[in-house]
Amino acid sequence: MTQQEALFQYLLRLGDNALILGQRLSEWCGHAPVLEQDIAITNLALDLIGQARNWLTLAGEVEGKGRNEDQLAYLRDARDFHNLLLVEQPNEDWAHTIVRQFLFDQFNYLLHNELQHSTDERVAAIAAKSLKEIKYHLKYSSEWMVRLGDGTEESHNRMQRALDALWRYSSEAFLTDEIDQLMAEAGIGPDLHKLEPLYHQYVAQVLDEATLQPPTDTYMQRGGKQGLHTEFLGYILAEMQFLQRAYPNMQW
Amino acid sequence: MSREELEKRFQEKIDAEIKIEPKDWMPERYRRNLIRQISQHAHSEVVGMLPEGNWITRAPTLRRKVALLAKVQDEAGHGLYLYSAAETLGISREEMIEQLLSGKAKYSSIFNYPTLTWADIGAIGWLVDGAAIMNQVMLTRTSYGPYARAMVRICKEESFHQRQGYEIMLTLARGTEVQRQMAQDALNRWWWPALMMFGPSDKDSVHTAESMKWKIKRKTNDELRQQFVDVTVPQAEYLGLTIPDPDLKWNEARGHYDFGEIDWEEFWRVVKGNGPCNHLRMKARREAHEKGAWVREAALAYAEKRRQRQQQKAS
Numbered sequence A: 001m002t003q004q005e006a007l008f009q010y011l012l013r014l015g016d017n018a019l020i021l022g023q024r025l026s027e028w029c030g031h032a033p034v035l036e037q038d039i040a041i042t043n044l045a046l047d048l049i050g051q052a053r054n055w056l057t058l059a060g061e062v063e064g065k066g067r068n069e070d071q072l073a074y075l076r077d078a079r080d081f082h083n084l085l086l087v088e089q090p091n092e093d094w095a096h097t098i099v100r101q102f103l104f105d106q107f108n109y110l111l112h113n114e115l116q117h118s119t120d121e122r123v124a125a126i127a128a129k130s131l132k133e134i135k136y137h138l139k140y141s142s143e144w145m146v147r148l149g150d151g152t153e154e155s156h157n158r159m160q161r162a163l164d165a166l167w168r169y170s171s172e173a174f175l176t177d178e179i180d181q182l183m184a185e186a187g188i189g190p191d192l193h194k195l196e197p198l199y200h201q202y203v204a205q206v207l208d209e210a211t212l213q214p215p216t217d218t219y220m221q222r223g224g225k226q227g228l229h230t231e232f233l234g235y236i237l238a239e240m241q242f243l244q245r246a247y248p249n250m251q252w
Numbered sequence B: 001m002s003r004e005e006l007e008k009r010f011q012e013k014i015d016a017e018i019k020i021e022p023k024d025w026m027p028e029r030y031r032r033n034l035i036r037q038i039s040q041h042a043h044s045e046v047v048g049m050l051p052e053g054n055w056i057t058r059a060p061t062l063r064r065k066v067a068l069l070a071k072v073q074d075e076a077g078h079g080l081y082l083y084s085a086a087e088t089l090g091i092s093r094e095e096m097i098e099q100l101l102s103g104k105a106k107y108s109s110i111f112n113y114p115t116l117t118w119a120d121i122g123a124i125g126w127l128v129d130g131a132a133i134m135n136q137v138m139l140t141r142t143s144y145g146p147y148a149r150a151m152v153r154i155c156k157e158e159s160f161h162q163r164q165g166y167e168i169m170l171t172l173a174r175g176t177e178v179q180r181q182m183a184q185d186a187l188n189r190w191w192w193p194a195l196m197m198f199g200p201s202d203k204d205s206v207h208t209a210e211s212m213k214w215k216i217k218r219k220t221n222d223e224l225r226q227q228f229v230d231v232t233v234p235q236a237e238y239l240g241l242t243i244p245d246p247d248l249k250w251n252e253a254r255g256h257y258d259f260g261e262i263d264w265e266e267f268w269r270v271v272k273g274n275g276p277c278n279h280l281r282m283k284a285r286r287e288a289h290e291k292g293a294w295v296r297e298a299a300l301a302y303a304e305k306r307r308q309r310q311q312q313k314a315s
Ligand SMILES: [Fe+2]
Pocket: B045, B074, B075, B078, B154, B158
């Protein structure tokens, strides 16, 4: 694999994480528990889809085959998507949505914090811009973790159930493969091994404040980064890509 | 001061174009009329999120997806300002939502029609936000201060929505034949419901006379409807689309377009709850409210715990 090929895949991972999570969050629009949170969760979706556009546009440029953000978002099938399994998991209830967000945000924050110093200036620029938004996302999801974990008995139980269900997807981000390695060697991306302890430290701190128990003895699922997804992704794409697939080659 | 004297002074203020503010004396009927109108307006913004929200996950490009998300989010914001404006009249947001969910309060009937294709998103922005603007521009001069000020903010965003919707229609109308047909079909389905948004004809409108006297409204339903038709017909012509009304024609003598009779039977059927989506819209709002109950309770419980902990620390 050349460095350029690795960078292309790496950018798809970044873009697809933001796109698929943004798509999931946008399902809440009009249906959130209270108007203020409808607006807030939509802000997160807007930020993420905006970030996805930047990453996918850059991915298309790096690939050099003339594909733009929409061709990458709308005309790839599930096996060519490289997002984490975590972000494609369904919204379920507000508890699952918040736990998924929190587990992702902390990783995403650490990642972008490093990427802003990337040797690739284009990567550094997008990361620096996204980082401001991601910091806010992390604050938002961390606050909700505590509020609901330490809220009522019902909210606590729901949060614990969501955490138990989603925990198995929390470590995939740190499993290093050839692409991560090539990117780290080139100074484009960080050494994920160094980020993992920071992640667990912060997560443990918030869970403690939220009076939630981190599950033990969980097998960590993996595969999304390499294009092996859960069954959910196919449905996300079927919905998202409908118009482009039903009416090919048109301007919208 | 006697009641007659108060009412006289109140009307003098209205006539002198002095805004009524929350702490001012106002007739009970003025207050109730406004609560009804503002809360109905707020509910319309919130229920209005549903038909367009229906296409967020299927928007055809990322640029369109972002624009639509932002638009529907704006409508949530409009709902918030309007609930706040209504709260200045002594009703709580919870009460208003209760009235919506129980079916006691109404919302705009336009949102009881389904969004079947992507072109409906264009048609809604163009026609529905376009019709809303006619009404809302008038309301920036309404006699109740908080309502008028909420409208000033809202109008700026609505005109952006209208342009965005029109731009979707233009893209489709200039696109392939399939897209042009999609746009025409959307216009066919949304035209008459959009005209109905202005409410019953003046001769049948129960609230108009009083609302005009108190300058809550400053134009009648029929005046606004005419204004909308006059503005919109040339826009349809520019798109190369046909308005589905065989009676539509320019009337030189009046200086306005003449247009066909609205199907009032359909109008009242939808108002009374039997439009294609009334039950689905209410079900969606009720579900969001019920499924969110534990979240709202937990947020309150946590805020209370924090307050107590801080108090303990302080003492
Ligand atoms: Fe609005």
